[in-house]
Amino acid sequence: MPLSDSFFGQKFGITEHDLESYLSEALGAGGDYADLYFEYLATSQLSIDESIVKSAIQGVSLGVGVRVISGERTGYAYSDDLSPEKIRKAARVAACIASGPSKVTKTGLEQVRGRDLYPLVTAPNEASLAERVELVKRADRAARAADRRVFQVQASYSDSLCHVLIATSDGVLSTDRQPLARLGVSVLAREGNGVPQRGYSGGGGRVGLEFFETEHSPEHFAREAVRQAIVQLDAVPAPAGEMTVVLGPGWPGVLLHEAVGHGLEADFNRKKVSAFSDRIGQQVASPLCTVVDDGTIRNRRGSLNVDDEGAPTQKNVLIENGVLRGYLYDKLSSRLLRSRTTGSGRRESYQHIPMPRMTNTFMLAGDSDPEEIIRSTPRGLYCANFGGGQVDITSGNFVFSASESYLIEDGHITRPVRGATLTGNGPEALKYVSMVGHDLKLDEGIGICGKEGQSVPVGVGIPTVKIDRMTVGGTG
C-alpha cells in the first residue's frame, strides 16, 4: 500500500518526503542511525460488576517517538502533536546525543511488504458498543448461574486498535494495523461464612469479536473462573521444600518466560549481566527441551507483522535439545553484537525506547503421555495454573505463584493446595526436566510482560512437563 493510502498518509497527510526530512533532522548532529515511530491508539474498556455495567471508557492516544543512535548512545524524544514543527523539535532534541558528521549513507525508504497475521474485516473497536457490552453481561450471567457459592462477579472486556508507521534511516518503511482484544472474568466464591476464594479466567488475541463466539465464549471463561474458585474452597496449605513438580499444559509456560526467556534478551547479554551471558552452545536444559519464541503465529496476542522497529518478526529457536542456541535481538543490540535483529524490538508506546522482548514463548511437544507423567510421580506438586512470575536475570533466580495446584500422591492427583510459590535458578531448573508431554498448548491470550517499566502483550505455552527437583514455598 502506498504511504498516501496508509492510515497516517490519509489522516495526517504524512509523505515520504516528510519522513526523510525528519530523519535528516534527527541525524543533523551526527549519529549512526535514526528512526521514527508514529502511533495512533484507540482503546475501549467495558466492565460489569455486581451485574451493573459500572465502567465504560474509550480513549485516543497519538504521538511520534524519534530515536537517534550514535555508537552505544541513544537519544530519544517524543511529541503528542504531529505538526511538522513539533516533530522537528523532537528530532533536534534526540539529535543532542550525537556529535560529529553523520555516518549514515542516504538511502530511500523502502516499504516492507508483508504478510498479515491478523487479517480483520472489522476490528473489535469498530463493532458496536452494544455488541461488545453484551460480552460482559453474558459472562456475568453465566458465572452467577454456574454455582450458588459464587457471590461476586467482575467481567471486563478491553480492546485496542493501534496504527503504527515506522521509518528508519536504514531505509525501512513499515505500516501496520494491530488489533488486540481481551475478555476476563474474576469471581469470588465461598461456602457459608467461610474464607472466600478467587477464580480468574480470560482470553483473547489479535482477533475480531467472532473469536468470542465459539470455544472462547464469555460462558466458557465464566465457568472456568468459577471452577477455579470452587476448587480452592477445599484447598489445603501448600507444602514447603524441594520436590518433583509437574506443570500442566498451557499457561504454566510462563515458567519458560521467567526462567529462560528474559535472560536471553540481548540487551542483558550485551552488558554481560545475565546468568546466560556467554553460554551459547552450552547445555542449559535437559535434552528433552526445545524452546522457541515465535512472533509469527496467526492471531496470537504476542504476534506482530513487524516489530516496533519495523523488522519482520520471526520464529527464533532459543534452546534446542537443551543447548542454548540464540538470544533475542533488537536493532541496537544486534548492531553492537554484530548479529542480526530477530524482530524482537518492542516498546510500550511512542513514549518508550524499544528493547529486546519476547513475543510468544513456548516449549515444543515431546513424546510422553501426560497421564503417564502423573503416574510416574510418587509424590509431588501438579501445577495447573499460575498467577505471575518474576526473575532476577543476573543471579538467574526466578519465582512464580501457582493459582491452581494439587498434591500428587502415589501417581495420582489428589488434594488441591493453595498459596504455592515455585522458585529456582534459570540455567539450572530445566536441567531437571525428565519427561515432556505430547500435549503442547498455548495460553488463552491474557499475558502481559513488564520490563524496565514497559508493558507489552505476550503469549506463552508448554506441554505437560515433569521437573524432578524444584523448591516449593508454602506453609504446610
Added chain:
Amino acid sequence: MIDQELAAQAVRLALDRGATDAECTLAEGEEFSAQVRMRELETLKDAGSRRAGLRVLIGKRVGSAHTSDLSTDGVRQMVESALALAAISTEDPYADLPEASELGSLSGDLRLYSDDIREVETSARIQAALEAEEAALSWDPRITNSEGASFSAYTGGRVFANSRGFLGSYRTSSCSVSAMPVARQGDSMERDFWYSSARSHRNLDSPANVGRRAAERTVRRLGARKVPTQKVPVIFDSVTARSLLGNIFDAVEGDGIYRKASFLEGKLGERVASDHVTVIDDGMLPGLFGTSPFDDEGVPSRRTVVIDRGVLRSYLLNTYTAKKLGMRTTGNAARGVTGNAGVGHGNFFLEQGQRTPEEIIRGVRRGLYVTELIGQGVNIVTGDYSRGAAGLWIENGEFAYPVSEITIAATLQQMLMDVEAAGSDLEFRGSVASPTLLIREMTVSGQ
C-alpha cells in the same frame, strides 16, 4: 501549565450536551532521564505530553473518555464519546460525585514543586549519574560490571474541575538518582540497586552516597546459598517492609472491603496486628510524594489513622466505596485522568519504633534478614503470603552469609500479629514507607 479553563469548558460542554454531572482532569508532564553505563553516557530522553479525561453521569449512568488531542475538536469528541458510553452502561444507584460541601483544597505551600530541578543543566545531570556509578564501581574490586546509573527529573501539572463547582490545580516536581552495580565472585553474579528521590534537587542524597549504598547491597549478596526448609524469625529491611505496607494498603482500601475481597473486611475496631503496628495515611505532609492539596475527586487530602497500636480504626475510601459501605470519603480517590475513581493513598506508612535496625538484628539468635522480594504470591482475599526472597542469614545476632533462591511464607493475618518490633529508621523515599520490621516466625523454604 495547562489552562484551567479548558477543564471547566469540557465540563460545561458535557452539561450542555445532556450530562447531569461531569468531572474533567487534565494532566501534563515533562520527563528527562540520563542513563550512563560503564562510565559512558548511554541514553538521553527528554519529552513532554498532555492528556485530558472526562467522566460524565446521565442520571445514574456513567461513561468516561480520554484523549491526547486537546484541540477544540479533540475535546468535543471526548465529550461525545463519554456520553455515548453512558448511554450503554447500566444505572448504578451508588454512582455520584462528592457533595459540594465535601469539596475543597488544602491551603498553604505543600512544597510539591521546586524550580531548582529545572535549573540543573543537562551536563550536571549526566555528571550526577556518572558519579553515582563511579562510586559503586570503585567501592569494591568485586564490582566488575554495571547495569548503569541514572538521573531523572519530572515536572507535571494536574487540573481538576467538576460540575459541583470545583476547579483546582497543582504542579509537582521530582528528581532521582540511582545506581545498579553488578558484582562477581567465581560463578556467583549478583546485582542490586539503590536510589534517592525528592521533590526538590536540594533534598536529593549525593550521587556518591547512592552509588556506595548500591555497591554495599550488591557485594553482600555474593556467594549466596540456599538454606534448609525451616521456621525462623524474619526481619524485613526498610525496602522489603515497604512492600509489606503496600499489601496492608491493598487490604484496607474500600474497593476490596465492600466486595468482601480482603482479609480485613468486617474487622473495624478489632485487633488485627501487634501493639507495634500503627499505620497512618497522611496526604498533608509537605514536600513528600504522597501529598496533594486534593484527591482525584476534588476532596481535600487528610490524615487518617488506619491501624492504631494493632487495632483497625479506618478503611481508606473514595466517594463510591464510602457510599457502598455507608461511610464518608476519607479523601483517597485516585485515578489516571479518566474512569471511575479508584482508591489510592497519600503518604502511607508504619510509625517507627525505638530500636535501631542493628539492635533488632542483634536480638535474633537465628533467622533471616530479607533484602529482596520477588514474585506476586500475595492473596489479599485469603491473606496467604508466599514470595521469593533473598537476603542474609542471621546466626547469634550477626550476619553469617547471604541466602537466595528461597521463599518465605505465612499468612498476612499471622504476620501482622507477629510483628515484634518496628525499627527507628523510617524514611520517605516514596509515598509508601516503613521502618525495619521483625516478624516472630515464617516458613522459609529452601532445600
